[in-house]
Amino acid sequence: MSTARGEFSSRFGFLMAATGSAVGLGNIWGFPTNAASNGGAAFLFTYVILAFVMAYPAFMAELIIGRYSKSNAVTALRGLATSPGAARVGAGVGFAGMITVTLILSFYAIISGWMLAYMFAAMTDIARLESASTWLTQSGTTRDAVFAGIFYLLTIYIVVAGVKNGIEKWSSRLMPSLYLILIILIVYVLTLDGAMEGLRMYLVPDFSRVADPQLILSAMGQAFFSLSLGVGTMLIYGSYVSKKENLPAIGGMVTVLDMSVALLAGLLILPAMSVAQLNGIQIYDEQGALIAGPALITSVLPALFDQMGDGGILVALAFFALMSIAALTSSISMLEVPVAYFVEDRGVSRRKAVIVLGAVAASVSMVIIWNFGLMFDWVVRLTTEFSQPLLGFFFAIFAGWVWNRNALLTEIKQGYPEAESGLFWRIWPWYIKFVCPLIILAVYIQLII
Numbered sequence: 001m002s003t004a005r006g007e008f009s010s011r012f013g014f015l016m017a018a019t020g021s022a023v024g025l026g027n028i029w030g031f032p033t034n035a036a037s038n039g040g041a042a043f044l045f046t047y048v049i050l051a052f053v054m055a056y057p058a059f060m061a062e063l064i065i066g067r068y069s070k071s072n073a074v075t076a077l078r079g080l081a082t083s084p085g086a087a088r089v090g091a092g093v094g095f096a097g098m099i100t101v102t103l104i105l106s107f108y109a110i111i112s113g114w115m116l117a118y119m120f121a122a123m124t125d126i127a128r129l130e131s132a133s134t135w136l137t138q139s140g141t142t143r144d145a146v147f148a149g150i151f152y153l154l155t156i157y158i159v160v161a162g163v164k165n166g167i168e169k170w171s172s173r174l175m176p177s178l179y180l181i182l183i184i185l186i187v188y189v190l191t192l193d194g195a196m197e198g199l200r201m202y203l204v205p206d207f208s209r210v211a212d213p214q215l216i217l218s219a220m221g222q223a224f225f226s227l228s229l230g231v232g233t234m235l236i237y238g239s240y241v242s243k244k245e246n247l248p249a250i251g252g253m254v255t256v257l258d259m260s261v262a263l264l265a266g267l268l269i270l271p272a273m274s275v276a277q278l279n280g281i282q283i284y285d286e287q288g289a290l291i292a293g294p295a296l297i298t299s300v301l302p303a304l305f306d307q308m309g310d311g312g313i314l315v316a317l318a319f320f321a322l323m324s325i326a327a328l329t330s331s332i333s334m335l336e337v338p339v340a341y342f343v344e345d346r347g348v349s350r351r352k353a354v355i356v357l358g359a360v361a362a363s364v365s366m367v368i369i370w371n372f373g374l375m376f377d378w379v380v381r382l383t384t385e386f387s388q389p390l391l392g393f394f395f396a397i398f399a400g401w402v403w404n405r406n407a408l409l410t411e412i413k414q415g416y417p418e419a420e421s422g423l424f425w426r427i428w429p430w431y432i433k434f435v436c437p438l439i440i441l442a443v444y445i446q447l448i449i
């Protein structure tokens with residue numbers, strides 16, 4: 001079986017694919033707006049700390065388990081267990097991850113569809129097709145369904161082509177473009193009047209908020225979501241990494257790259273919002289809270305681009321292309337999770353698995369689109385605030401308590417022979433055993449209190 005498995009062809013390919021999964025709407029939209037609503041730099045500070053002390057170790061657990069077992073999460077966790085009970089829990093966690101990630105894909109595709117629609121709207125603006133632009137930017141179930149559908153087709157197209165010729169190839173093309181577009185946009189926005197106010201909002205901390213449980217919960221959810229944790233995505237990407245690679249090092253690079261996009265996105269979104277405010281666009285709602293939900297991307301920023309005249313159309317095109325790229329390199333990693341399971345464990349062909357599972361997720365999206373007010377927020381919160389950290393907890397327990405320590409070290413030593421004397425091995429096992437599970441639990445308990 002192992003010869004038929006996909007593998008990333010180079011370190012660069014893995015870095016782009018894993019960073020592509022990690023960098024998504026969570027970084028460019030979620031992080032900056034979370035920061036703005038939670039005390040600016042106080043959030044940034046908490047987030048950076050949590051990313052290193054919790055998300056990175058949890059991420060490493062998935063990567064190491066994945067490369068060791070060279071399989072999907074269900075088989076991998078089941079295989080680590082030494083008792084039938086633990087094996088059942090492991091398989092259950094794997095399945096729960098698969099369901100969670102499919103639900104994440106189902107809401108993610110809806111938002112991504114909006115990004116595509118707005119990108120097309122910039123093109124129809126250039127062609128002066130006004131009525132088309134109006135349809136594309138007006139919320140409606142038909143538009144949402146059509147563009148979520150297009151987004152699924154793109155995702156399916158890439159995943160069908162496999163690990164090397166689909167996921168790796170497209171991530172390696174799209175991720176460098178993403179960085180480039182992001183930097184150009186930041187430079188441009190920072191030259192506009194009013195941008196500095198947004199920068200201040202982002203970078204001047206309100207430290208009275210650091211101990212706020214809501215802030216810590218948001219930062220933890222954000223860190224988990226951003227590194228695609230708990231649902232088996234990084235485990236399956238880890239399973240495609242060659243035994244020659246130094247895992248702690250490449251995992252660290254992905255963490256830093258992911259964080260850098262989030263921090264950079266803050267330099268774009270918050271200044272853009274304050275520029276919008278200076279131009280008379282409303283950025284706070286009636287309750288005085290910052291408009292951070294869908295309205296930010298679908299009304300505040302487009303209103304700003306509109307005011308910029310013809311040049312604004314190009315800015316809009318670049319911005320929504322950026323969002324669409326970020327979304328696509330993440331959605332392919334979501335679909336790969338159940339696909340890998342059905343291909344490896346159930347003997348389904350890749351093509352069939354991708355199409356059927358893509359169709360299943362798309363159907364869930366359609367149900368959400370037609371019951372948007374009722375379901376959307378609920379699905380987002382259930383998956384990202386509840387499921388992901390909880391599943392991350394179990395991954396930590398499996399890596400720290402269930403898995404045999406020698407086997408773990410042997411795995412890390414592949415590609416990193418001097419591991420035993422390194423800093424990683426001195427700190428990480430302890431972290432994954434005690435610190436990660438305890439932080440996750442503490443945050444939950446704090447939430448209940």
Ligand code: PHE
Binds near residue numbers: 023225226330331334
């Ligand atoms: N990390 C992605 C983002 O920041 C989302 C994601 C979650 C991707 C879970 C895969 C799995 O947008």
